[in-house]
Amino acid sequence: ISAMPSIRESPYGNYVCHMFQESSWADRSPLHEAAFQGRLLSLKTLIAQGFNVNIVTIDRISALHEACLGGHVACAKVLLENGARVNAVSVDGITPLFNACCSGSAACVNMLLEFGARPQLENHLASPIHETVKRGHRECMEILLANDVDVDQEDPQYGTPLYVACMYQRTDCVKKLLEFGASVDLGKRLDTPLHAAARKSNAEVVNLLTDYGANLRCRNAEFKCALDLAAPNSTVEWALLLREGPATLTQLCRLCIRRCLGRSCLFVVQKLHLPEPLEKFLLYR
Template sequence: MNMSAGHNETPRDTTCQTGTVVFSSNPLMSDVESDWSPIHDAAFNGRVLALQRLITQGKCVNLNTLDQVSPLHGACVQGHEACAKLLIDNGADVNRLTVDGKSPLAEACARGHVTCVVLLLQHGATPVGTSHSSSPLHRAAAKGHPECIAPLIQHGADVDQYIEQLGSPLHVACANRQPGAARKLLQLGAGVNHSVSGDSPLHIAACLSDPELVSLLLDHGADRSLRNPEGRRPLDLAPPSSPAERLLRQAGEVPPLMQMCRLNIRRAVGKRRLGGIHDLHLPTELKQYLLYH
């Protein structure tokens, strides 16, 4: 979705929230630009007063471009929270999808606009998608925005949501070399040994020769003995003499006792109740250890 001055789109009828057909066309613009309306422009560029004036004049807040881009999409792509709130307060559809399945929430997550993420979730945005383009959690993981991940989980997204060919958000974070996002997912209970096409996150990190990810995954209980469909362990995929290979070789077959206790306690608590560790009558240091803080 390209939302800039030239939008490579052609004119099309769009439907307002009232069901009225609206034709967005400007004879002074070329055909490829003619359905990018003034209300889109105001939202995209963060012009709150201009947006308020257009809404007061009766402009439709759910006006779509050819690619089904709404003004709210534009505001969330740019992180203009005030414009997004104004649109929502005037009836903007928070779950409107573009032709390629992107919601305003998915766009905000892909760009790390956490204030827009929280605003959308508070107003009923769906935190779950069914593809890479539509899944807010996978997009936040892929682009490395850990600050957007926790609100999604709090509003019902599954930290282990599996999407065909992509796997879980943790797989996506590892494949895109995003250790910050991977760390947040693991803290929130992501399954470290789940596989996609037979490869675990540790297989992916080893293949990419990323020592930071390898160390992080091992610390969260990744099984270095798992084999993929070709019978290869993570160690077999790491480039020879690389830091990742050295880490995998140095890792003991049996983790330290403290690590085993932490992993077992977290497993017993369950990913949905990890936040409850804060409320346990335990020393602060122990709670922080259990939560990987």
């Protein structure tokens, strides 16, 4: 048996995106190996020889899990076309879609969805959108959101996608989530995204959140607001102090309009035939 590949980091406890545990490594089939290494010809040959595409290890890891973790879209497609279960779940609650998000393969994510993968998963399964945000795979995140994944889906342990984006300082993801209508003050229980941004000393994210109407006075379980968490004399503290006064009338108007339009704002504003400067103002562009 060849050397075990390195285990990738995951935010979900002690399991990883693929879970190469010794217990499952020994019972991996040649189909698993071909899928993981992206050997398309070998995979096709094994399937033609009668290998079951849904064979799983003791941890219920399928060859489709392997192909998606490696971002091998051609291998994943062959497996799916031959009947691989698109929503197969490992013992740790990992799906092929989660692994595709882990690898950052937008092509794999799109194909899995075309074959019926469920983008909005139950609480006991690992959340693809939280994983893709944590890793900064913005394209995969946008695909999930376009397929009706709840932008405010709250993981009991990790909070909302916006909170995860702030925790891992994924500024591009923060901006896109806000554009898609993420609730700016929903985080992890009483801890808001603004708390996370202040804790991480990220002034750019702090400014983004406050532009979208984040409440500076929200207090977490320790009864602290974002300003209490900012490092003294830092750019974050300065940014928060600048926003402590009343918002401008133009900013209040923008927030009011966006609140009325709701999550459809991103798409509706462009259909209103507004003057270009006003449209850009409402869309933060």
